[in-house]
Amino acid sequence: MKEKILIVEDEFIVANDLKLMLMKAGYQITGIASSVVQARKLIAENKPDWVLLDIILKGDLTGIDLAWELREINLPFLYISANTNQSTLEAVKETQPYGFMVKPFRERDMIVMLDIAKYRYDMERGGELCVDTGNNEVIEGIIGKSKGLQDVVEKIKVVAPTETSVLVVGESGTGKEKVARSVHDLSDRSAHPLVVVNCAALPHALIESELFGHEKGSFTGANILRIGKFEQASGGTVFLDEIGELPLDSQVKLLRVLQEKEIERLGGNNTIKVNVRIVAATNRSLEKEVAEGRFRLDLYYRLNVFPIELPPLRERKEDVVLLALFFLNKYAAASRKNITSISEKGLEQLLNYHWPGNIRELEHLIERSVLLTKTTEIESFDLPKTIEKPLEKQGQLKSLEDMERDHIMNALQSSNGKVSGPGGAAELLKVQPQTLYSKMKKLGIDKGYK
DSSP, X not given: OOOEEEEEOSOHHHHHHXXXXXXXXXXXXXXXXXXXXXXXHHHHHHOOSEEEEOSSOBSSOOHHHHHHHHHHTTOOEEEEEXXXXXXXXXXXXXXXXXXXXXXXXXXXHHHHHHHHHHHHHHHHTTOOOOOOOSOOOOOTTOOOOOHHHXXXXXXXXXXXXXXXXXXXXXXXTSOHHHHHHHHHHTSTTTTSOEEEEEGGGSOGGGHHHHHHOBOTTSSTTOOSOBOOHHHHTTTSEEEEETGGGSOHHHHHHHHHHHHHSEEOOBTOOOOEEOOOEEEEEESSOXXXXXXXXSSOHHHHHHHTTEEEEOOOGGGOXXXXXXXXXXXXXXXXXXXXXXXXXXXXXXXXXXXXXXXXXXXXXHHHHHHHHHHHOOSSEEOOOOOOHHHHSOGGGOOSOOOHHHHHHXXXXXXXXXXXXXXXXXXXXXXXXXXXXXXXXXXXXXXXXXXXXX
């Protein structure tokens, strides 16, 4: 028998439908409360494992008031509400729920949300993950044995078979697209398209046309009907990379897709139903973006149902050698060169390096080294000298100007000399390209880069 659940909902029909839905899925329902006072009594009498909590209730107290009490007694809860205005969502966020379901919702969505909430709760308490993953197969494209990476793999296996939206968070170069592809490949949608959209690379004026399509004649130059990314992905998955770059007006329309499962082409009057799953990724703190008014809180909640955070490579040192050997085999075969190993000195260099560009930087380094090596072994690597050894082993302090120059050079090496655009040094350093060009000129490193 599954967990015991208390339903706190003041609309009887909604509460009863929810009760039947959960009982069908094997949950025990300890009662239905329409007010905070009733809920307190039922909690004391029946000691539920979880509480499903509406926001607007009978009496003077709200579900948010009860949520604070639930946190005091460590009783996990999820919100179920149709109230999604900004001030309410901000108050909800403060109580740190394990989920938020917007009414009306489907039975499958409710059950999946509960499964994910339980997973989060178990992991937060440091418990073991009790999920039947089916087998111990390696997920293609994800390489490593570190605990941080294995946690990511387990989360992929948990969420992939569901319809839940996924938010992949991590620094540039950590492999966010690999995770998105794995979620798609292990889902029931794997026979349908995975459509990748780099939000940072879309011109502002063309974002809606790219995502939702346009009708012929909808604007100057629209000579033919264009099918957008969401229609192209019908039955499959849309991967929105760098979702934090999406303008606010486009965020509103994306929220509609998530809520209503429908779009309108630019210049069109007809509503088009779309059957897609959304996986989003960002190297930004979306919570900070929300706080600074650049990202909608309601969209954040919709996307952040199941976050997967990728650890940076510097926190996965036990994976560095495995990845290096994988890339060595890959590029040696591609270039038809008989290079089979990395020297002890070379491995020590890799392990001592800080990897600001993460896996992408390691891959580019190995690719270049394979092309330059004339023997069967890579003897050493040309790494930035200031980071090649651990900081505590370095001697004389550098000036701020020298440190800034070294930092920019590291970013340029990671981006293969590319300054602007996706994957460029400006993106890695989180500055505007023009600002970086000015800095490079000032520091005397403005030649040979574009």
